[in-house]
Amino acid sequence: MALSNIEPQVIWKNFSKLNEVPRPSKKEEKVIAFIKTFGENLGLPTTVDEVGNVIITKPATAGMENRKSIVLQSHLDMVCQKNNDVTFDFETQGIQMEVDGDWVKAKGTTLGADNGLGVATIMSILESTDIPHPELEALFTIDEETGMTGALGLKPSQLKGQILLNLDTEEDDEIDIGCAGGVDVTVSNTYATENAKGETVKIEVKGLRGGHSGMDIHKGFGNSNMIIGRLLYKGLENQNLQVISIDGGSLRNAIPREAIAIVSVKNANEFLATLETLKNEILEEFVAIEAHLQINITVAESTGKAISEEDSKKLIYVLKSLHNGVYRMSPDVPDLVESSNNVAKVELKEGNLKILNLSRSSVDSSKDSVAEQLKCVSELAGMTVEMSGSYPGWKPKPGSEIVQIMEKIYTEKFGDKPHVVACHAGLECGIIGANYPAMEMVSFGPTIRGAHSPEEKANITSTQKFWTFLKEILANIPQK
Known part of the structure; x- marks a missing residue:
């Protein structure tokens, strides 16, 4: 040094x-x-x-x-x-x-x-x-x-x-x-697992900038969990799929930089073709601010049991629906984010799901509103939602x-x-x-x-x- x-x-x-x-x-x-x-x-x-x-x-x-x-x-x-x-x-x-x-x-x-x-x-x-x-x-x-x-x-x-x-x-x-004050919103569920029925595909997102989930939340940086959710949702367009595992992000107060999803699909080549256009569109969306973003979608070896097609669909819908980013700008202080949420970590391993969020706001009622939206979306899919660590x-x-x-x-x-x-x-x-x-x-x-x-x-x-x-x-x- x-x-x-x-x-x-x-x-x-x-x-x-x-x-x-x-x-x-x-x-x-x-x-x-x-x-x-x-x-x-x-x-x-x-x-x-x-x-x-x-x-x-x-x-x-x-x-x-x-x-x-x-x-x-x-x-x-x-x-x-x-x-x-x-x-x-x-x-x-x-x-x-x-x-x-x-x-x-x-x-x-x-x-x-x-x-x-x-x-x-x-x-x-x-x-x-x-x-x-x-x-x-x-x-x-x-x-x-x-x-x-x-x-x-x-x-x-x-x-x-x-x-x-x-x-x-x-x-x-x-x-x-x-x-701002904050509250931790934790979404969880336990799914039955079964042998995967199709071909295994790995989706990897990496190279994002990350950053502080409060100070940087308004800057438009990519969130690896949100990108994975978009890709998986697109994959449902032509065929059902089974999710084997997801591992994205780490800490609640850090914008996630990397994520990996392993899924089983009936036709891997068709799945890759379906995602190719969206992959290129996402790269183009972020080219000005995420110069090192990489999205790799490849056929892979099977790495464990999967959750069912129906449960996979519900999980993907939740990932696509969770609010991430600015929720409301302050009407009182110019250029101040009033409320936001960071979908910080998504982990599905051997049927056990955890999604960690950090909701922030300088107004307690607005903070509650953000957390309640996450709760409603997740509970509609049969998931459990816990709110903890609230601070003013x-x-x-x-x-x-x-x-x-x-x-x-x-x-x-x-x-x-x-x-x-x-x-x-x-x-x-x-x-x-x-x-x-x-x-x-x-x-x-x-x-x-x-x-x-x-x-x-x-x-x-x-x-x-x-x-x-x-x-x-x-x-x-x-x-x-």
Whole structure:
């Protein structure tokens, strides 16, 4: 890793140390221990709460004791995605990083800049001896990416801070003051299986960009599960078929990049001919935005038992009907996605079906509407639908004192006005704010591209700008 000479060196040093520690969501034991040891080695009061959040407190620097107290917050876990041709174990290996021009990226995997750069920045403030700041609480939460259980498990009495600075936004010219809530919608069923009656065909979709299922949902990126559904539906045009298996996508908050379906058909050549035109049409549809998309449809060896033709038809109809993408744009905030759904993972194996969705919205009633549509479609096909992990959105307060201070600092330091926005990602601020309604909250961060995908990269110049901005904010926190 050639990161040692990049400015600000303290952040990249801490980010490099952090990225040596495996930290998949729900498997954060090693990184919790790492951060706990970090705080204790600094001689700062350090606690781990009952769900695994780490809280490190630091007194105000001289002359700053009368300022409002601050909570600096980032999450410890990272999305673990890799390219198919990369051998990598996220549970045992550290991220392999490299510098590419003005960007830091990983070698075929997610980088973990989301939210590792935020964590590294807080570590840098905690160990500093020359940065003015009020009394600080550093809050490192767990499991943000797959359930926000850390934020949900945070007790109302644990924090004393009056202003929360969340360092989990991915555009350096944005000051985020609101976000979407979400709910996990899981569709499942168990089918009887039988010996396949015909010839086996493999449909493979790969090479899509993927991305963040909130921040990127409006960009028109391909969803491998939706493309598989279109192809299978077209295959029903001239003959019935039996689905043997489907394996598409992985995490709810990542737009799926790859999917494979194995089916049995009566006439493979006719099936391939039926799909050829649609295949070329899909490639043409996405040529401008998915330059590396591949769709391979080939005759294959049989790889297991199939579900019946009737059950296969119902499953394909559901895949074709599930809503994916933007559901509604906000009528109140220009260019903001209000509601969406990501059909994140489809798995049919030995007759056991699971379809994982993540529905998001900044309006709870609209979030419910998206989830209910998924439920209705799936239950009509005899499937079971479970809704879980619901979390609230974060309602914007554009006139708050900290937002006004940050706007003023940004304009003076960088010569332009920042964008004060709400985002379609799920930030922990909404959950934390439910227990701390009087706390002012804002989110900001350095520019990161391709989060939740192996294309993730962090901008070096932007990180310098972010560091300058944060230090200036801490020096100008208002009086109590």
